[in-house]
Structure formats: structure tokens, C-alpha cells
Amino acid sequence: MNKIFLILVLSLLSRETFAWGSRYVVDAPIRWHSDTNTVGFKIQPVSFPVGSSFRTGLLDAIAILNRNPSLIRTRLNPDSDWVSVSNGVNEIWFTDNSLVLMGAPAICISHFNPFALGVWNMTEADVIFSTSETYTASRNAWDTWPYMGAARPLQTTALHELGHAMGLMHENRLYNIMGEDWTHVNLFGTTLIPTLGEDATTGLVRIYGANSTVRPDVAVSNYKYLGVSGEYSTHQRTTLRAAITGETAIAFTDPLDPIEPNQLSFYVKAAQLITVEFTFENNGPTSLPRTMSHIVLSDNRTISSRDRFLQAQAIPMSKDRPTTRTFLIRLPADLVPGQRYYVGAIIDAENTLIEATKRNNTSYIPLFITNP
Secondary structure (H helix, E strand, O other), rough: OOEEEOOOOOOOEEEOOOOEEEEEEEEEEOOOOOOOOEEEEOOOOOOOOOOOOHHHHHHHHHHOOOOOOOEEEEEEOOOOOOOOOOOOHHHHHEOHHHHHHHOOOOOEEEEEEOHHHHHHHHEEEEEEOOOOOOOOOEEEHHHHHHOOOEEEHHHHHHHHHHHHEEEEOOOOHHHHHHOHHHOOOEEEOOOEEEHHHEEEEEEEOOOOOOOOOOOOOOEOEEEEEEEEEEEEEEEEOOOEOOOOOOOEEEEEEOOOOOOOOOOOOOEEOOEEEEEEEEEEEHHHHOOOOOEEEEEEEOOOOOOOOOOEEEEEEEEEEEOOOOOEEEEEEEEEOOOOOOEEEEEEEEOEEEEEOOOOOOOOOEEEEEEEOOOO
């Protein structure tokens, strides 16, 4: 949630390019001044103790933010025990103060000055988390809400609120971090991969300009856009379906599975014709040519080009919005009944890009082979 307290409002409008949104006054975006390439934040140590998992998770989110393809960056200033709203300092802390949180699990409270050098400059942004929300900084996917765990991932919430602190608004029209943040994730094996995503990085590039030193970054996820919940987008898992009328691909969760408790899986048969979905994002600074994606079949969660090849498809990678693609595939006939497999997607499967990271280049959907 983002509340901007106005010093003087002349004409306040919301302007949108593509789908990302930022706050505008007349024709000027509310943003950090063009001479400010780095925004400093102080962390309250009692909220994020040195050496704690929460501090590690917050630092992880800040590092992800700082890999964005725009010119804006953040830095950490010395910790501060005394924090408050409207003190002219950017700070990050936990609180149980309902007047500050306004009912939100986390909030960014921002201020801007309409008189600074004739433009609308942000002057303060505080990121505040609620002590009543159950957070985890674990990168084990099974600990987190999106993969049926018990806690909300701290990193995705921090990225959402830091997005506000950089000038981004909520977005409800597509799959993105400024909507329902905790389902905007990637999965590498059993590791949760938080990410800013294509829409937010596109917005930051439009507001602050592109950073020519940032490498490309393409990604694939097993989540997709679902719909609208007020200002927020909602997301759901990508799915697998039977492609022939009369055949079935039954979704199930297995609470007794010792490795993947409660994970969404699908009962299918060997040689069955199915469709699978994955969502692709371009998180880099510029549009890219169509990029090759491979669909593979693996007997484990580590998806790689060494797995059994099923299909190739070139994915458009213009710099605008995520794309969810459906693949029609025939499962091999020699799959073993009672065995679990993983239909995986690999973006940049031919390894033509020198990327910032490759850990978000794969994703998968679990299968369980039933008897014929």
C-alpha cells in the first residue's frame, strides 16, 4: 500500500504507459530528482537485527532492486534505532501501530515537494512492515505462501514496497510485483526466486532512464495473471490440461509427500496429449529478439538442457508486459506408472544471452503417471 501526503496539490493525475503506473502532477512524474541516482535508507536494527534471517531477506530484496535496468539505485545508510514518519529520513522497520499501517500488512509512506527546483521530487519514503503478519525470509519455496507454505515471503513484500518508494503505483491489469506480490515469483528447483518482473522494471526505465551497463534478464514462472482485486492484480498457478476430449489431467495435492508437501501436481498417462502453460518475462533494459524456449521432461526438479527434449518455441521478448504461453505436447509412451516427473520450461534454452542471472530461466509443473 502507498499513501503520498501532499504538501500542495494543484492537479494530481495518474498516468500510465503500457501497464505500469506512477503518480503524476500535471505532466511531471513524482520521482526522486534526476540528479539523485542513489536513494539511501536506514534500517531499524531492533526490527532487522544484524545476522538475523529477516535482515538477510531484506538485504536480498534490496540487492534484487539494485539489479533493475534503470538508473535508480538504493544504498544502506547507518542503522537508526529511532524511526518515524515525516522526519526527512528514509527508513525501514516493523511496527504494530495501526495508525501507521492503516490495516495493511506492509506500507510505504512517501512525501514529495512540489517546489523543489520546479519539479515534483520525492523527499522521503518509509517502508514499514506489520508485526501481525506472518513473514518468512526463507528461500525454501515450501515454506512460503505461493507454494503452500505457512508464511508470506518477506522479499516479495519488500520489493513491492520498495517499488512504491521508487515511484511505482499499484497495478491490476497483468502479472506483476505491484499487484499481489507474494505470487509474483520464480522457482529454481526448490528455491524461491523473488523478482521485480517485467512490468515494474519497464516502469523504472521509463521514469529514470535505462542503465546501459545492466545485462539482459529473461525469466519463466509457473504463475500467471488471474484477475483484479481492487488496485491489485491476482495471480494463479499455470496449469496443465488434457488436450483431447474425453481424456483427463486431474489436479491434486499430496499432503503426505515428504518432499513436496501440498504441491500442485497432475495425474496424467504416458503418451497423453496435453497442454501446459508458463509465463515469460523480460526483466532487462531493452527489448530482445524472439528468444528460444524448450519444453523438457525431467525426473527431478532441477530443469536443464540435459533433460528429455519435448518441444521448442520462440518467445517474443519485447520490453512491455509478461506473456503466458500454452504448449501442446505429447508425453512419451515409455513413462513409468507410479513415477513422478516434471514438465519444465527453459527460456534462452540455446544460451545466446549473457544474463545478469540464469536462476530464473527455468520452471516446472509436477506430473504423476497413472496406470493406462
